Structures are given as C-alpha cells and as structure tokens.
Amino acid sequence: MTSTPATAPAPPQVFPPTLREVMLRPRWIALLAFSLVVAGALAWLGQWQLGRAVDTSPPEPGQTEVVRPLDDVVQPGDYLPEPLVGQRVEVSGTWVASDFIVVSSRFNDDVEGYWVTGQLRVAGAAEPTSIAVATGWTSDPAQADAAAAQLQAEVEADPSAVVEVTGRLISDEGPSVPPAGADPQTLVKMSPAMLLGRWHDTTGLDVYRQYIASQTAIGPLDAISSPAPDERSRVNWLNIFYAAEWAVFAGFALYLWYRLARDAWEKEVEDLEDEQFEGEQPRPLAAEPAESRD
Structure with missing residues (x-):
C-alpha cells in the first residue's frame, strides 16, 4: 500500500x-x-x-471733456487713476523763465515734430508747486528753439504775470535714452521726472507726476492735437x-x-x-x- x-x-x-x-x-x-x-x-x-474684471460703475461718457480744476483731479506726487487719464483740467500760475525746454519725437496728426515745454509754478499752493506744460507744437526744430527763446524773453519781461492753462492731464511717459549720436540733453519722451532734473529753483518744490498738454497754442506755435481718449471697456x-x-x-x-x-x-x-x-x-x-x- x-x-x-x-x-x-x-x-x-x-x-x-x-x-x-x-x-x-x-x-x-x-x-x-x-x-x-x-x-x-x-x-x-x-x-x-x-x-474686478467688470467695472460696475464706469465714468459717464464724455466725463474727460468736462474741464475740472487741477487740484480736484490729482494732488502733487500722486499717481493718476486710469479713468482720469486725458481729463481736461485748468490751472493758473506763473512761468519759470529759464525752464522752457524742447522735447522731440512729438506727433501732430501723424506728423513728427517738437513740443516746447515749460515749468508752471501753480498759483495759490501752500508750498511751491509746479507742473510741466506742453505749450505747443512745431515741425521745425529751429522754430521750436526760437519759440522757447521768445517765451523766455516774455516771461523775463514780466515774471509775475499769471497765466491760465487749460489742457489734458497725461501721465509721465517715463525716462528714455537719447538716440545714438544725438545731443545727450535731447529729450524724446515727455517725462516730468526728467524735466525736473533740468529745471531751476527746485529746492523744496512739490511736483505733479503728470503733465498738461495745452489745448491752445502758447507763443508762436501750433496747437497740440490731443483728441478725447477712447471710452474704456467695462471688461478687463x-x-x-x-x-x-x-x-x-x-x-x-x-x-x-x-x-x-x-x-x-x-x-x-x-x-x-x-x-x-x-x-x-x-x-x-x-x-x-x-x-x-x-
């Protein structure tokens, strides 16, 4: 088994x-x-x-075309809110005679030219306060230099004359480097920060970050073409x-x-x-x- x-x-x-x-x-x-x-x-x-992608309370159409006092729109040193870029403002003050400066690469209706800018000392401010103003445009560099000299002579003849300026409030375009081979003092951007470096009598001075593009020519210049800004989209x-x-x-x-x-x-x-x-x-x-x- x-x-x-x-x-x-x-x-x-x-x-x-x-x-x-x-x-x-x-x-x-x-x-x-x-x-x-x-x-x-x-x-x-x-x-x-x-x-925050949809603006539920956009500014009224045409709001930028209502002329407002500069102090009601922005204060010296403050940034300009986007809805107020291009806002028409008015301000009075006196010119600083030695600070009329030419800025190149400025276009009027697609024609390249030059702006003559000045330092406007704001009237009625508690502290010395200035804002850069683009006074007018020309396509001829020699005419721009002549206009700056003429404006300086007029201000030197009556330095206390108060002027009224109405124009669009525009943000600083930022600093820039002059083109190769150009004069180192050449300005190709409208930058109050760069203009401040060339202005005189700036001790203790408050300055607006923005500039005003005058809507009426000041001196022997053409008016600056500055149309109303496009209406902003409500959707970001x-x-x-x-x-x-x-x-x-x-x-x-x-x-x-x-x-x-x-x-x-x-x-x-x-x-x-x-x-x-x-x-x-x-x-x-x-x-x-x-x-x-x-």
Missing part, C-alpha cells in the same frame, strides 16, 4: 487594497482636507479677481485671465492629492505582488522509478 506524499498547504492569499480604501485612510483624508483648504483659498482669489480681460489661472491652480491642488494617493496605492500593490512572488517555493521534481533507469 503506497502512501500519498503530503502536499504543502497553499499560502494564504492576500488581496491588495483598492484605491478607495487607500484614499479613506486617515493620512490621505487629512491631506485631502488640506488640499480643499488650498483649493478654496485659490478659488476665493479667482472670485476676487473676477469681481487681463483680470479675467488671472481669474481663470486661479481656477486652474485650485483644480491642480485637488488633482495633486489624487495623483499622490494613486501613486501610493500603486506602490503598495506592487510591493504585495513582489512579496507573494518571493514567498512561492518551486515544487521539487518527482523521483523516477528505478526500472526506467535501466
């Missing part, structure tokens, strides 16, 4: 966890809560940005783009949590499969009968 050799018991089968089981573990629940807080903060930023597309970016970032915060949890699950499944493979022992071959070896 032959006995059947005992077979080794099969190793217990281990089932890997599901992705849902991994995600429900305390560690990943805590990380999910953190991701939701981050996504909520980013979504709030997107909503905040979107709320750049803010809408930023709002969309915040929404993408919020979604990415949640996707990152999902991706990390899935990677952890896949690694755990791979580790279990490797352990099972290493635990399996190959079966020994059965011994052949002695008769078969003869």
Whole structure:
C-alpha cells in the first residue's frame, strides 16, 4: 500500500487594497482636507479677481471733456487713476523763465515734430508747486528753439504775470535714452521726472507726476492735437485671465492629492505582488522509478 506524499498547504492569499480604501485612510483624508483648504483659498482669489474684471460703475461718457480744476483731479506726487487719464483740467500760475525746454519725437496728426515745454509754478499752493506744460507744437526744430527763446524773453519781461492753462492731464511717459549720436540733453519722451532734473529753483518744490498738454497754442506755435481718449471697456480681460489661472491652480491642488494617493496605492500593490512572488517555493521534481533507469 503506497502512501500519498503530503502536499504543502497553499499560502494564504492576500488581496491588495483598492484605491478607495487607500484614499479613506486617515493620512490621505487629512491631506485631502488640506488640499480643499488650498483649493478654496485659490478659488476665493479667482472670485476676487473676477469681481474686478467688470467695472460696475464706469465714468459717464464724455466725463474727460468736462474741464475740472487741477487740484480736484490729482494732488502733487500722486499717481493718476486710469479713468482720469486725458481729463481736461485748468490751472493758473506763473512761468519759470529759464525752464522752457524742447522735447522731440512729438506727433501732430501723424506728423513728427517738437513740443516746447515749460515749468508752471501753480498759483495759490501752500508750498511751491509746479507742473510741466506742453505749450505747443512745431515741425521745425529751429522754430521750436526760437519759440522757447521768445517765451523766455516774455516771461523775463514780466515774471509775475499769471497765466491760465487749460489742457489734458497725461501721465509721465517715463525716462528714455537719447538716440545714438544725438545731443545727450535731447529729450524724446515727455517725462516730468526728467524735466525736473533740468529745471531751476527746485529746492523744496512739490511736483505733479503728470503733465498738461495745452489745448491752445502758447507763443508762436501750433496747437497740440490731443483728441478725447477712447471710452474704456467695462471688461478687463487681463483680470479675467488671472481669474481663470486661479481656477486652474485650485483644480491642480485637488488633482495633486489624487495623483499622490494613486501613486501610493500603486506602490503598495506592487510591493504585495513582489512579496507573494518571493514567498512561492518551486515544487521539487518527482523521483523516477528505478526500472526506467535501466
């Protein structure tokens, strides 16, 4: 009677966890809560940005064409809000005789020319205050220099004469470098900051960051062509783009949590499969009968 050799018991089968089981573990629940807080903060930023993308109270059409006192629009040293760029203003004051300066690369109806600018010392200010004024335009550089000299002579003859200036209030164009080979003193941008560096008697002086483009020619010059600014769109597309970016970032915060949890699950499944493979022992071959070896 032959006995059947005992077979080794099969190793217990281990089932890997599901992705849902991994995600429900305390560690990943805590990380999910953190991701939701981050996504909520980013979504709030997107909503905040979107709320500023649409101007719910735009200025009335033609508001820039109503002449307003300069002090009612902006104060010395302050930046000009965008809705007020091109606003027509009026101001009175006296010219500083030695500060009529020519600025080149100025266009009147697509014709390149020159502006003659001056320093207007504002009347009635508590402290000495000045604003740059573009007095007029010409296409001839020699005529621009002659006009600056004539204006200087007129002011020197009556330095206390008060003048009224009405024009558009425009923001500083920023500093610039003169063209190669040109006089280092050449100005190609209307920049009160650069003009201030060439003005005289500036100790303790308050200066407006903006300048006025006079709407009537002062001296032997042509009037500056300065049409009304285009009406602003009520929709700021750049803010809408930023709002969309915040929404993408919020979604990415949640996707990152999902991706990390899935990677952890896949690694755990791979580790279990490797352990099972290493635990399996190959079966020994059965011994052949002695008769078969003869």
